[in-house]
Amino acid sequence: MEYVVVAVVLLVILVAGAVGLVVPRMRRRAAPPTAGTGTEEGTGTEAGTGTATVEPPSTELPTLPDDLPPLVVEEKPAVEQPEPTAGRLVRLRARLSRSQSVFGRGLLSVLSRDHLDEDAWEEIEDSLITADVGIEATQVIVERLRERVRVLGTRTVAEVREQLAEELTAALDPELDRSLHTAPHDGRPAVLLVVGVNGAGKTTTCGKVGRVLIADGRSVLFGAADTFRAAAADQLTTWGDRVGAQTVRGPEGGDPASVAFDAVKKGIDDRVDTVLIDTAGRLQNKVGLMDELGKVKRVVEKHGPVDETLLVLDATTGQNGLEQARVFTEVVDVTGVVLTKLDGTAKGGIVIAVQRKLGIPVKLVGLGEGPDDLAPFEPAAFVEALLGGDA
Numbered sequence: 001m002e003y004v005v006v007a008v009v010l011l012v013i014l015v016a017g018a019v020g021l022v023v024p025r026m027r028r029r030a031a032p033p034t035a036g037t038g039t040e041e042g043t044g045t046e047a048g049t050g051t052a053t054v055e056p057p058s059t060e061l062p063t064l065p066d067d068l069p070p071l072v073v074e075e076k077p078a079v080e081q082p083e084p085t086a087g088r089l090v091r092l093r094a095r096l097s098r099s100q101s102v103f104g105r106g107l108l109s110v111l112s113r114d115h116l117d118e119d120a121w122e123e124i125e126d127s128l129i130t131a132d133v134g135i136e137a138t139q140v141i142v143e144r145l146r147e148r149v150r151v152l153g154t155r156t157v158a159e160v161r162e163q164l165a166e167e168l169t170a171a172l173d174p175e176l177d178r179s180l181h182t183a184p185h186d187g188r189p190a191v192l193l194v195v196g197v198n199g200a201g202k203t204t205t206c207g208k209v210g211r212v213l214i215a216d217g218r219s220v221l222f223g224a225a226d227t228f229r230a231a232a233a234d235q236l237t238t239w240g241d242r243v244g245a246q247t248v249r250g251p252e253g254g255d256p257a258s259v260a261f262d263a264v265k266k267g268i269d270d271r272v273d274t275v276l277i278d279t280a281g282r283l284q285n286k287v288g289l290m291d292e293l294g295k296v297k298r299v300v301e302k303h304g305p306v307d308e309t310l311l312v313l314d315a316t317t318g319q320n321g322l323e324q325a326r327v328f329t330e331v332v333d334v335t336g337v338v339l340t341k342l343d344g345t346a347k348g349g350i351v352i353a354v355q356r357k358l359g360i361p362v363k364l365v366g367l368g369e370g371p372d373d374l375a376p377f378e379p380a381a382f383v384e385a386l387l388g389g390d391a
């Protein structure tokens, strides 16, 4: 009987031992692997190293509420790459000759007469005056041409046309420096002030110039100092987004001088190459305009001198535009003229009148609303386009 009891006790111990060995093993197999490591044991907290546990990414998709608004992705417009500016005037000359063809054709028909009598010279004079060259400049040009024809005994139409082209080019003073001072210097950006009456094309010109500079590898910042119309600052900001320039703007109705100051300050802090400041041009009140523009310039000059003050003139306003232009030249030292909308007028001779009356070089011409429709002004190429010839 004793043997039986001992045998049962031994059997119970054996069974208990076997269960004790098997169950923990099964439990260990069933446990999930430690997160993220990919290994099973001896890593992470289990290994007591003290590193943080990384939660595994959930494989379950969250359920979204049905009434979520549609997702709007705001896309910044891609920065565009313009065509090079070299030779732009020649490329755009078709625009000019379209509006000038009456002028060119009229002149050529007079020049092709067998004999250039007094009437013919008067007609040439009238054509130039009608094209807005201006009375004084026209008289000088015709006088010189008559003298050359007489002395040289010029005969053919081609020769007279050539000599007229030379006189018109000479009237544009081809030796004048027409370069734009846009390069940074003395550790600060070049500062360009853009002035002119409303609607002349100031904002568009800022955009077009900025676009060319950025394409040349420069960094550009716009200052929206036209605070009278929110739309003006919006328009400049849109150009900025398009060409890849930052725009500094102030509150509508705010102080334009303070926006201009902040723009140049940011330009200096951010080590920008060129700052272009767009200004307002309300001309209803000359004293107000003088005060405001003068203040903008003085305040900007606290950072250093303004490198270039560009006066934007609408070519379609003709001789009236010249009177307005004079007001601006009295307020600020204009260093260059941008003559816009030459594509929309048959009076391209205004370029000559502007330069002679103001004594300031025309540096750029606008030949359309497109972003590349701004060209460096080249007197000879311009005159060729004016006369409708081959450049």
Ligand SMILES: Nc1nc2c(ncn2[C@@H]2O[C@H](COP(=O)(O)OP(=O)(O)OP(=O)(O)O)[C@@H](O)[C@H]2O)c(=O)[nH]1
Residues within 6 Å of the ligand: 196, 197, 198, 199, 200, 201, 202, 203, 204, 205, 226, 232, 279, 280, 281, 340, 341, 342, 343, 344, 365, 366, 367, 368, 369, 373
């Ligand atoms: N055809 C043509 N249109 C131009 C040219 N330059 C500018 N414009 C247009 O002229 C209009 C006025 O241009 P803006 O740049 O807004 O003129 P702004 O001087 O800044 O005007 P404000 O903001 O009112 O002071 C716009 O519709 C331009 O697209 C050009 O060379 N040719």
